[in-house]
Amino acid sequence: MILVKLNLSSLNDDQLKVVTAEKGKHLVLAGAGTGKTRTLTYRTAYLIEKGMSPENMLLLTFTNKAARNMMFQASSLISGNRGRINGGTFHSIANRYLRTHGKLIGLDNNFSIIDSEDQRDLVKATVAETLGKLDHYFPTPRVLIEMFSNSINKNQDLEDVVVQNSPQSFEYMKEIFDVYAAYTKRKWNANCLDYDDLLICWHRLLADFSEESKELFFHEDILVDEFQDTNKIQGEIVDLLANVNGGKLTVVGDDCQSIFAFRGAVYENILEFKDRHEDVKIHYLKRNYRSTSQVLNLANDIIKNNKKQFYKELVPASKSVGPRPRIMPLPNVNAEATWVAKKIAERFQDGFRLSEMAVLYRNHSHSAFLQAELVKRNIPYQIRSGVRFLEQAHIKDVVAHLKILINSKDEIAWTRVIGMCPGIGAVRSRKLIKEILKSKNIADLGQDFGKDLLPEKAYRNWVIFFNEILSLSSLNHQEHSTAKDLIVKIMESSYSDYLQVKYKNASNREDDINQLAQLSDSYKSLKSFISDFVLLGEMFGSDVVAGTDKGERLILSTIHQSKGLEWDMIWIIRACDSSFCGPRTVSNDDIEEERRVFYVAVTRAKRFLTFTYPIIANEWGGANTKFQGSDMNKPCRFLLEGNDSLDKPFRSSFIY
DNA sequence: GGCCGCAAAGTTTTT
């Protein structure tokens, strides 16, 4: 007999109806801060308490962090330990299922996952080998990858994507097709999946193996958070999953917070959900529990200008009042950073906690001056934008060594590793890899592998280098060796010297690698470490945290990363029109997307909200005279739409 | 072929 612990008294009536609704299809369409995530968390707990098996459900979220939070919260709402909730992002769940069921579509379960830099490297090599010397105007690998990814995520023909996004490249259409075909084949042969492939393969399993899916992908209930930011494939995956379990599905979201169109997100997934599915029960949550009415007035004033939306006015749940959001123009970017850092220090002195404060911005580059200022004032902060831990070159070097041990066909990892051997460049590397890929086991190649492929001098370096890889491989085959042992061994090899020579802040990077070794220790095997860790996209490492205080920290984040979070006190910096509606924002849909980004930013604040922007538009600060005084920034157009809700409304004379 | 050094051009937002 299970003791009922779940306490539903902290939910309002509308929320309670969703939490306790009969199994079936439910859509929760509600504005920011109305408790969508909370409601989904409680519904998870409620269903488990009613007997649903946590391992046999599915909770899909937008970020891994959100998944961890919801799973933790839901588990602590219920009594006892009922098992681990099956939850995560679409990508991490796809990864998990493909490791176990990928055989059906011919996928080996030791596949590598590649990031966009790896994709670029592979496309670059493919272009070089299939097309040879090319036109100066042929699209760069970066652009090609974007075309491929858009075509997949938006479910459009590659040709249409090119016509739409890069019409000037249309003359190369044939070559683009050729590169795409060769690249796809090569990726598959290397047993490598990129982020898009994870979704495609999961989708393929569901669509092409419907009989098997009935068993493999049966979930007692499916819950999806942030549904407005799902793309076409993700939407179809959800449809297929719901077919499998007879339509036990709850999706929640807010079309006005859809801010990932660049990645293929279509808010039509949520707005047209009721048309795609039968017997959908739609729920609305109206009261905002997060913000004061002063903050909500501004949010409402702004979002009502979007034509394409399901209009929902945010109504404050409590009468608590706070100051109106304030706008502070400052002379330039240096003054902006100084002013914000000074205010943060003052508020901290006043007794506000750093963990209740955040600075949000549109682009990572907007944070640079503020970071310098925070370091100067010794204000501890954590930054959630920029290069991810695993994307750093030295970490990728080490991970590449580990990847070849798990997936010996991974030519991307091989290329990275072999590229570190002195005397071996692109041409010799290709020759060696061609042979390596022919053998099943690296050890079969023998200790003198390469002798007949390389000139004398290059071979002298290579033989040492290759034997280090061989001994790494044999360590990996030893019974009790761990990922940590392998990383330690890599650092004892010639890689350590390479690190010193190649990078200037080598000791910081060594610290990062030590941290990687520590982190790997909490995984049960090298394989699970390599497979799961790469999808986390975490932002720790030596550069992320500044300041001496080990405790609370101010958060610096892009607006995109702040989705779903909340703070008492928020500064939105670079709130000028050029940041939000830059030259890339052209169509009306683009502007509406930026307005939603702005709306998300505003609705993160509980009580205190301040906007700043530099009047002189010189991104790089005073030292660079090139642009000095060239342009004056205007305040963001969305702020002007909410002018009446601001503390000191703009007079037109202020606006340049 | 590999590699060093210098000049030039390119930058949203993320799983």
Place this chain on the structure above:
DNA sequence: CTTTGCGGCC
């Protein structure tokens, strides 16, 4: 401020 391209040298 960092990736990319190219000329010249080993």
